[in-house]
Amino acid sequence: MGRILLVEDERHDSASLLLGHLLGAGHEIERIGDGEAALERILGEPPALTLLDVVPPRIDGIRVLEKVRSHCNHPIIMLTGRSHEADRLLALDMGADDYVCKPFSPREVVARIQTVLRRHSQWRDSVARPSTAVRFDDPRGNACLEGQALTLTRRELLLLRALSRDPGRVFTRSKLLEAAFPEAFDVNERAVDGHIKNLRKKLAAAVPSHEWIRSVYGVGFSFAERPA
Structure with missing residues (x-):
């Protein structure tokens, strides 16, 4: 249950x-x-x-x-x-x-x-759960957004993987911290914010016509697919 x-x-x-x-x-x-x-x-x-x-x-x-x-x-x-x-x-x-x-x-x-x-x-x-807009194309984890290649740091890549795996779900900073810093034990949750900010810029540069990562005040972030 x-x-x-x-x-x-x-x-x-x-x-x-x-x-x-x-x-x-x-x-x-x-x-x-x-x-x-x-x-x-x-x-x-x-x-x-x-x-x-x-x-x-x-x-x-x-x-x-x-x-x-x-x-x-x-x-x-x-x-x-x-x-x-x-x-x-x-x-x-x-x-x-x-x-x-x-x-x-x-x-x-x-x-x-x-x-x-x-x-x-x-x-x-x-319903297909993973994002249809994001693709991770090779073992090194290079990502594309609607066919546009993305140059991401390891942390940004891990964040994008976590968020795009379940579009619409709101992830708390603590959950994203676990996803992007799996080996770290002394990193503040606010470290997530800086990486999210940079990731947003790169997603907007690749496909500027949509807001891909949305904030939920006091809770965290979610990945937003384009409306069908």
Whole structure:
């Protein structure tokens, strides 16, 4: 199974009962009561699925949903006390995978989670994950961007490999640090920024008509394919 992120402000008996059913189904559970912290976790270290209340503090659930959908197709089920049709339609229209109102049946929620995870697994299997724009052409790792040769340092090459392997995924600086400095133990995460800056310049010089590496404030970076 996988790690389920539960994002809600208050602790409810129904949520505690749900946790027992999720654990029984083989999932790991992480609870966060703050929308901003949840957003950082989803984009930086995504769980298998997020159960998201509409009203966590600092950033509400709808805003979290909107920000996540602007970057990725992460599975999100809204789990909330708001049962009005307008609330459900808004969340579903903005990209929620499902909408469950409190009080709920824990067994039903577990079943809905399995359905959403299965649907996303089928979607991932049908989509080519690596970037189609970047090619690594020989054992030395020389790279091309849309047919344009790139002259990269070893660190830049390692960063591009990591980012382009999973377009749209937001990588934290710590993850990119692991990718570009695998042998270093005393390098600050901010070292990644300088290499990303230089890599961006080289990608822009090769193909200037698109922003290839995008920043997610407070989280990290992602590789952006051209729209289909």
